[in-house]
Every structure is written in C-alpha cells, then in structure tokens.
Amino acid sequence: MVDIPESLLRRSAEAKAKALGVPVEQVLAEMKGEGPAVEVPQAEIVEEAPFPDEQSRSEPPAEQVDDPVEEAPPSTEEVVEEVVAASPSSDDEAFPSAAAEVEERGPVAVEDKPEDSPTAEDHGTDNAKVAGLVSPRPSVPPTGLPDGVRTQRLLTVVKARAIQDVKPEPQDKVNTWPHLMLVEFGALLAITALLVIMAVVIHSPLLDPANFNATPNPSKAPWYFLGLQELLSYFDPQIAGVTVPTIVGIIGFMMVPFVDRNPSTRPSDRKFAILLYSIFISGAATLTILGVLFRGRGFNFSYPWKDGIFFDDLKDWVDFE
Amino acid sequence: MANRNGKTGLRDRIKETNDKLWSSQVVGAILRPGSPFKQGYSDSPRNRSYVVMNNVLYHLHPVKVKRHAVKLSYTLCLGGLSFFLFIHLTITGIFLMFYYTPTAELAYVNIQELSTDIAFGSLVRNMHRWGAHLMVLSVFLHMSRVFYHGAYKPPREFNWVIGVVLLFLTLLLSFSGYLLPWDQLALWAVTVGTNMAGFVPVVGDQVKFVLLADVEVSAAGLLRFYVLHVLFFPFIIVIFMSIHFWRVRKDGGISGPL
Numbered sequence A: 001m002v003d004i005p006e007s008l009l010r011r012s013a014e015a016k017a018k019a020l021g022v023p024v025e026q027v028l029a030e031m032k033g034e035g036p037a038v039e040v041p042q043a044e045i046v047e048e049a050p051f052p053d054e055q056s057r058s059e060p061p062a063e064q065v066d067d068p069v070e071e072a073p074p075s076t077e078e079v080v081e082e083v084v085a086a087s088p089s090s091d092d093e094a095f096p097s098a099a100a101e102v103e104e105r106g107p108v109a110v111e112d113k114p115e116d117s118p119t120a121e122d123h124g125t126d127n128a129k130v131a132g133l134v135s136p137r138p139s140v141p142p143t144g145l146p147d148g149v150r151t152q153r154l155l156t157v158v159k160a161r162a163i164q165d166v167k168p169e170p171q172d173k174v175n176t177w178p179h180l181m182l183v184e185f186g187a188l189l190a191i192t193a194l195l196v197i198m199a200v201v202i203h204s205p206l207l208d209p210a211n212f213n214a215t216p217n218p219s220k221a222p223w224y225f226l227g228l229q230e231l232l233s234y235f236d237p238q239i240a241g242v243t244v245p246t247i248v249g250i251i252g253f254m255m256v257p258f259v260d261r262n263p264s265t266r267p268s269d270r271k272f273a274i275l276l277y278s279i280f281i282s283g284a285a286t287l288t289i290l291g292v293l294f295r296g297r298g299f300n301f302s303y304p305w306k307d308g309i310f311f312d313d314l315k316d317w318v319d320f321e
Numbered sequence B: 001m002a003n004r005n006g007k008t009g010l011r012d013r014i015k016e017t018n019d020k021l022w023s024s025q026v027v028g029a030i031l032r033p034g035s036p037f038k039q040g041y042s043d044s045p046r047n048r049s050y051v052v053m054n055n056v057l058y059h060l061h062p063v064k065v066k067r068h069a070v071k072l073s074y075t076l077c078l079g080g081l082s083f084f085l086f087i088h089l090t091i092t093g094i095f096l097m098f099y100y101t102p103t104a105e106l107a108y109v110n111i112q113e114l115s116t117d118i119a120f121g122s123l124v125r126n127m128h129r130w131g132a133h134l135m136v137l138s139v140f141l142h143m144s145r146v147f148y149h150g151a152y153k154p155p156r157e158f159n160w161v162i163g164v165v166l167l168f169l170t171l172l173l174s175f176s177g178y179l180l181p182w183d184q185l186a187l188w189a190v191t192v193g194t195n196m197a198g199f200v201p202v203v204g205d206q207v208k209f210v211l212l213a214d215v216e217v218s219a220a221g222l223l224r225f226y227v228l229h230v231l232f233f234p235f236i237i238v239i240f241m242s243i244h245f246w247r248v249r250k251d252g253g254i255s256g257p258l
C-alpha cells in the first residue's frame, strides 16, 4: 500500500469506525495492515480496480517516453486509493482545489486533481472516469447503521453530453517538479550571475547635478524611446510622437490576435504575419541603433568612429571621446 | 538513547529535538498533510506531485506540464526571466530606498553616496540599473517569441492584450526610475521623453502635467516620479502579472508545439 499521510489515514479511520461502530484503533490497525480485518456487516469501503482506459491515459505510450529519467505519472490506483481514503470526511483536504474546480466546471471529477488538466479536451475523459468511479459502488444502502450516517456520497452528477464527449487523447506530460522547476532554477541562477557580473564590470552613469539652465547637447531620451525620438526628427511631432506610438504601439498591438484570424501556428502558414513582425523589429532596431550611435550634437547625423558616441548610459564604462 | 558513558549524546539529542519539532503541532499546522518537508522526500511519482501540490507553488504551476513546455528552446524562459528580473528589481530597489530621498536637494547627493560610501551601494545600484534595462529587453524578446509562435491565437488572445499592458507598464517603470538620480542625464532624458507625451493630441498637455505635477520637470515632478516608480507602477504591474500567469494556466498551459 502506498504511504497515505498519517492524518488522512486517521480521519478516514475515524469515519469508518463511526460508521461501523467499532473502536478507531482497530480500524486504524487494519488500515495499516497491522491488525486483523474488521468485521464489516456489508463491505462498503470499496477498493476500486483501475479502469482500462485510465491506465492507457495516465501512462504515455512507450515510444513517447524518450527521457529515461522520466517515470510514469502517479498511477491510477494511487489516485483512487486516495479518493477512497479521503472521501468519508472531506475531499478538498486531499485535493486542495478540487472543490474550486467543481464549482468552475460543473460536474467534474474529484479524481482529476493530481494531474491538473485545464484543457477542454480533458473534461470528457474526466467525467467518464467519474462515471466509472461512482457506478461500481453498492447502490443499496447498507442496513444496520446508526441514524444519519452515510457511507456513500454522491460525488458528482454526470451530464449525458459530457459522457458522449469522451476524447481519450493521451497528453504527453511530465512532472513540474523536477523537470520544469530545475530549468527555472537554472535560469534564475544564470540571470543572477549575469546581473552580478554586469554590475561589477559596468558602472552606472552619474553626470553633473541636474541643472535647468544647461541643456546638454545632444539631449537623448532613454534608449527604448530613442527609436521614437529618431522618428520625431523625420516627421511632424503630431505623427511621430502620437500616432506611431499610441496607435501602432498600444492599440495596434493589442489588436493583433483579433486582426490575425488565421488559426494556424505553423510558420509556413503565416508567412505574411512573420514578415510584418520581422519588418517591425528590424525597423525598431534600426531606428534605435541610429538614435544611440549615429546622432551627435544637435541630434544631427554623425559617425560614431569619427565624431564619437553620444550615449551617456554607458559613459562610465567606455570612454568614447 | 544513551551512549557508553550512560549519557545522552549530542547527536541523539539533536535528532530527538528534530523529530519532536517536525511532529509538533506548529509544524503540522504550517505544512500541509503529505508535504515532502514533513514526511521526507524520496523520489517517486507521488512525491513529485506532492512537491507542487502541498506548496504555495501550486498557485504558479500545475502538477504536470506538457513535455515540450519544459524544453528551454521553446520559451527560452523569456517570460520567466522577465519575472525573475522584476523580483531582482524589487529586492535591489528596496535596498536603494533606504538611502534615497526624493528631493531636489538630496537625491543627487544620495546617489553619489550610494556609489562611493555605502557598503555594496555601488553594486546594488548597478544591479538595479542594468536589471531594469535587461527587463525591458527580455519583455520585448518574450513578446517576439510569443508572436513567432503564434501563441496569441485563441484561446490566448486576452493574455496577449494583458501582455501589451505589461510591456507598457515595464517601459513606464523604467522611465519613471530614470529621473531619480537627478543628474543631467536624468533631467534631460525625462524632459525629452515627457515632451513626446506632450504631443498627444487634445490631452497631451494634461498627460504631461499629471506625470510631472508641473509644466516642466521640477522638484514636484521628482516626487511624483518617485511615488509612481516605487509604489504605483509596481502595484499595477503585479496585478497584471497575476492575471497573466493565471491565464497562462487557464488557457491550457503554454501553447502547443509548432
């Protein structure tokens, strides 16, 4: 038997003991496999057998498992056992957001939780599983129990449509821990190292104190606005300062998903979109580089190798003059 | 347990205390049932799930993700890096706040002190500054990667819109911080930048006035930029980031392989 957390086991044992009218210790011992089986008038704690289709779903087909470290996801038996262990009291103890999920999706599997499957395709499968999970339970209520004690609960109501939607589509998934989190941790370390090295090597600029009476020549915006400033030097400010950044920049970008109605994500199907975006990037990069390197006194065109670079952000690092 | 002198050895006592601590009610209340911190971690599929499930991490990550989603070559981790940089900037920014006064008299002097007198001041200031530039870059690259993958297509349209807001907020955060050293670079770069805002038709002058608390950059503008920079924009961006991350998950994890 898998190691069920002590507290869950205990709660489960208490509920069972209450239902059967026997001491808790006896049930607990039996659950841990240490004591004799409890005499039960009618067996209603059901050890579920895994269902064939779940088996195939939770274990990816052999050829997809190319990572030797990878193990099969928690097997269905484990999951079902956990449901059984937890069900007499409260499910959301064992599955923190099972209850929330139920609210959101309507009829939903208690069982689906450990896999956390937010995609629409999964719902059908989950519901089907619940249908399987609920039905083998005894339909006749056990007799001879104290009043008010129920040994079964309605897990969910499965709508007919949901069952018909079944799409047992195996998803090739891996555990977040360790597969994703180790990558993230590596990225965190790398970016921290990069920052520290940059901070040691490149000093931040600090020029003379602010002076309203001494306009530096040239005056440049921060680099991410230099492309705009560059545009401003070609066009009327009404166009460069307003139309371009607000309309194109903000509104235009927000509208991208609603303008590009092509459903495909294959690069070969989206040549035009890719072309447009690439033009945008190269344009922005060109303007920014022009603004950073090729603008000198009076924001006039200048050659960095002849006239020097006018970019004070890096002033304390490289001596351009 | 007693050692051969009949006394309880130090190691045993530590072990005993340790066991007592981990089975105490306080620890039991802090850690969720089944937390690997509580029952020890041995590598098993169940424990791998528990690491995420019994942890606040569950707010950020599902227990399982698509296999291709963990390949570095798909996201290049750019969204994650933007987020890490934001965390870095928050931490280094708090350090800087201890030494910085947003007044025309003191701002410049404080930055000078940070660069020369204060232990690690120069390092932290540099990290904050280059981190900010890197964040603008990484957010922009993240947007480009999302575009090239077509990852803004249904059902992810809304998250793209949220993303554009995030890009805009990132620029505003960086720009509002630019004024704070109160040197010639800061003053005139922000003058050029806010002049551009002034070109907005109809409301341009009003926008500029709201940003600067004046018609030109001034001491009042310095205070305004400071509050926007350390409080207002971070507050707003955290809200939008939360929505962004939540939607990444609700839209079915990151987009499929191409």
Ligand code: HEM
Residues within 6 Å of the ligand: B075, B077, B078, B079, B080, B082, B083, B139, B142, B143, B146, B149, B151, B152, B156, B159, B160, B161, B162, B163, B164, B166, B167, B170, B241, B244, B248, B253, B254, B255
């Ligand atoms: C502060 C800025 C931002 C942060 C911290 C951030 C963070 C993230 C993270 C962590 C992801 C998960 C996948 C990945 O790492 O690529 C993601 C996905 C996504 N982001 Fe961002 N993002 C930011 C800005 C943006 C911007 C500017 C856009 C677009 C305009 C955007 C659009 C998207 C979309 C559409 C997804 C889903 C991608 C997919 O499913 O493959 N985000 N973001």
